Amino acid sequence: MQSNPDEMRDQDTMPEARTLFFSLEIGDIVIGLALTAMASWFFFQASVLPDFSGTAVGAADFPKGLAALLGLTSLIFAGAGVRRMISGRLEERITVRQPMRVLLGIALLIMFPLMMDTLGYYIAMAVFFSAFLYVANCRSPIAIVLYVGGFLLFTKLVFEMLLGTPLP
Amino acid sequence: MIDGFMAGLAAFSSWQVIAGLFAGVIIGYLVGALPGLSAGVGMALLIPFSFGLDPIVSVVMLITLYMASEYSGAIPAILVNTPGEPSAAITALDGYPMRQRGEAGQALTLSILGSAGGSVLSTILLIFTVSWMTKFALAFGPAEYFAIAVLGLSLISTLSGDSVTRGIIALLFGLLLTTIGTDPVDGIPRFAVVEGFLSGVPFVSALIGLFALSEVLRMLETADEPVIPLRNIPSVSGQFSLIRPHTWNMIRSTLVGYVVGVIPGAGASIASITAYSIQKRLSKSPETFGKGNPEGVVAAETANNSCMPGALAPMLALGIPGKASTAVLIGALAIHGVQPGPLIFERNPEVPYSMYIALLVGMPFMVMLGLYGTRLWVQLTQISRGVITAIVAAICLLGTYSESKDIFSIWVAVGFGVVGYVLQKVRIEPAPIILALVLGYLMESNFRRAMVMSGDEISIFYMHPISMICLGIAIIVFFLPLLPSFGRQKARIEEQIHH
Numbered sequence: 001m002q003s004n005p006d007e008m009r010d011q012d013t014m015p016e017a018r019t020l021f022f023s024l025e026i027g028d029i030v031i032g033l034a035l036t037a038m039a040s041w042f043f044f045q046a047s048v049l050p051d052f053s054g055t056a057v058g059a060a061d062f063p064k065g066l067a068a069l070l071g072l073t074s075l076i077f078a079g080a081g082v083r084r085m086i087s088g089r090l091e092e093r094i095t096v097r098q099p100m101r102v103l104l105g106i107a108l109l110i111m112f113p114l115m116m117d118t119l120g121y122y123i124a125m126a127v128f129f130s131a132f133l134y135v136a137n138c139r140s141p142i143a144i145v146l147y148v149g150g151f152l153l154f155t156k157l158v159f160e161m162l163l164g165t166p167l168p
Numbered sequence: 169m170i171d172g173f174m175a176g177l178a179a180f181s182s183w184q185v186i187a188g189l190f191a192g193v194i195i196g197y198l199v200g201a202l203p204g205l206s207a208g209v210g211m212a213l214l215i216p217f218s219f220g221l222d223p224i225v226s227v228v229m230l231i232t233l234y235m236a237s238e239y240s241g242a243i244p245a246i247l248v249n250t251p252g253e254p255s256a257a258i259t260a261l262d263g264y265p266m267r268q269r270g271e272a273g274q275a276l277t278l279s280i281l282g283s284a285g286g287s288v289l290s291t292i293l294l295i296f297t298v299s300w301m302t303k304f305a306l307a308f309g310p311a312e313y314f315a316i317a318v319l320g321l322s323l324i325s326t327l328s329g330d331s332v333t334r335g336i337i338a339l340l341f342g343l344l345l346t347t348i349g350t351d352p353v354d355g356i357p358r359f360a361v362v363e364g365f366l367s368g369v370p371f372v373s374a375l376i377g378l379f380a381l382s383e384v385l386r387m388l389e390t391a392d393e394p395v396i397p398l399r400n401i402p403s404v405s406g407q408f409s410l411i412r413p414h415t416w417n418m419i420r421s422t423l424v425g426y427v428v429g430v431i432p433g434a435g436a437s438i439a440s441i442t443a444y445s446i447q448k449r450l451s452k453s454p455e456t457f458g459k460g461n462p463e464g465v466v467a468a469e470t471a472n473n474s475c476m477p478g479a480l481a482p483m484l485a486l487g488i489p490g491k492a493s494t495a496v497l498i499g500a501l502a503i504h505g506v507q508p509g510p511l512i513f514e515r516n517p518e519v520p521y522s523m524y525i526a527l528l529v530g531m532p533f534m535v536m537l538g539l540y541g542t543r544l545w546v547q548l549t550q551i552s553r554g555v556i557t558a559i560v561a562a563i564c565l566l567g568t569y570s571e572s573k574d575i576f577s578i579w580v581a582v583g584f585g586v587v588g589y590v591l592q593k594v595r596i597e598p599a600p601i602i603l604a605l606v607l608g609y610l611m612e613s614n615f616r617r618a619m620v621m622s623g624d625e626i627s628i629f630y631m632h633p634i635s636m637i638c639l640g641i642a643i644i645v646f647f648l649p650l651l652p653s654f655g656r657q658k659a660r661i662e663e664q665i666h667h
Binding site for chain 1: 217219220221333334336337340341343344347351353354356358359381384385388389390391392393394552553554555557558559561562565566569570573575578579582585586589590591593594595596612615616619620624
């Protein structure tokens with residue numbers, strides 16, 4: 001029950017790594033404009049929806065109202081970002097540590113359904129999992145083989161045999 | 169109520185339900201003790217495993233996972249100053265200094281007993297509150313349901329996250345996504361650019377993407393975080409008498425946690441900090457808070473664990489999720505064809521009663537695992553972050569596929585994962601999006617039904633007293649953040665949580 005303060009875990013120290021920095025205002029403007037564009041698309045698509053309801057509120061009205069609100073709020077959001085940039089009152093920075101690792105992770109996630117469609121679940125998962133482990137800093141080939149093998153075995157036992165989920 | 173409990177107890181005679189309870193507690197400990205994974209992520213990852221199971225087994229597993237993960241976040245918080253769950257950050261304020269003084273065993277014992285006491289007391293409160301709320305809710309019509317959904321969403325958007333504008337954007341984004349698919353009243357397909365969206369945005373895929381895959385991408389950024397070896401991990405004392413001097417603190421913190429839990433949007437972190445602040449004010453030695461005062465550990469842990477049953481009250485009685493975790497539960501129940509709300513007690517009484525029983529019966533097991541498994545749970549912080557990230561990513565993809573047996577759902581999950589990651593970078597949290605995905609359909613369908621019933625008279629919403637009160641409060645909640653004093657207070661709480 002007793003413990004020595006000297007044996008505490010040291011303060012976490014993250015190794016130096018390439019980090020992408022940009023201001024929160026830039027992010028707000030980009031996201032604000034993207035959401036405005038999305039809201040506009042919904043609004044115009046809703047405008048051409050047929051109305052068979054015969055009531056005051058039809059199929060198009062709810063999405064149109066929401067799209068208008070989202071578009072307006074997002075524009076205000078982006079505008080606030082522009083105003084802060086102009087006035088120099090910048091808020092915190094957005095950081096993306098190891099951006100290449102994140103991009104590779106996204107690329108692998110996108111590749112997985114493509115591989116599964118053509119190669120089937122087991123091969124696709126073996127390729128995806130080993131590549132993802134490598135990207136996530138697990139570099140020992142033995143560890144990768146063990147983790148991948150273990151996961152595929154777990155899938156076979158739990159999903160296919162116990163839960164009866166067929167995997168292609 | 170007696171019949172309901174009998175139905176729930178009958179369900180517990182099955183070995184699968186008992187196995188589900190044990191599995192839920194163990195997985196909950198795993199999820200809670202691993203920094204980066206929250207109860208919501210754990211539950212989202214567990215849903216795919218529950219498809220092939222009986223609904224009761226599935227519910228019991230999810231509810232005990234939720235309960236255990238809320239507690240186990242305290243273990244790494246006390247031992248290594250790394251909260252496994254965000255709400256455990258408040259526990260670390262006094263728990264870690266106690267550990268530094270060599271009182272880790274006492275801190276862990278108090279945290280588990282406080283959690284257990286809070287959870288049991290608030291489950292009892294839940295049983296009575298839900299029974300009362302359900303009687304009330306049975307008289308609700310579409311106007312009331314619409315108004316309650318609006319109130320819930322207004323609270324969620326203003327209380328979750330650190331910026332009201334960002335919360336509202338997340339909410340509107342989620343609500344707009346719920347309009348994709350077949351219109352709930354006229355059956356007209358809307359915005360279904362691909363066939364897969366005809367039945368709406370697949371909820372489980374969106375959930376896994378927004379919650380878990382976005383977290384995977386965030387964890388990739390720190391996948392190279394070195395594992396610092398732990399030495400001399402203390403064991404806990406297991407002395408139940410340690411909690412006796414803190415009885416009133418525990419009861420008070422339970423009430424705080426439960427009430428905060430019932431309020432949509434206010435999560436376990438707010439419950440912890442509120443109970444902690446109250447205890448600090450009432451304490452005879454407030455100056456020792458933050459320096460290893462056991463009262464702080466008990467207040468924080470009791471409150472964050474009693475928050476969970478509180479969050480179940482609006483979910484069970486009204487079908488309205490107040491937290492992301494309860495939204496996940498609603499999603500899991502929907503998969504099994506169970507719709508939470510007042511009618512659940514007539515149609516599927518075994519479901520809510522087995523939840524109550526799971527919370528009460530699972531507690532001794534949780535206490536035992538907490539008291540005697542500390543050495544094991546703290547070892548979880550020794551697993552490489554990269555390996556955890558890759559395993560979670562693989563489970564997300566597998567789970568998404570197994571829900572729909574369709575590769576389209578994987579595309580949806582990946583899309584939501586990337587969107588969730590990008591939105592989190594600009595501090596737009598995924599929780600309001602998830603809650604909007606659950607409440608959007610309820611809002612639109614009830615709004616339109618109310619309009620049809622009233623012959624297109626908008627007055628239906630302000631002529632009915634409950635609906636009028638709820639909408640009135642929702643308007644106040646939306647405008648409250650504009651008051652400078654509220655803004656300052658919220659910023660102070662947020663700052664304390666971030667610290």
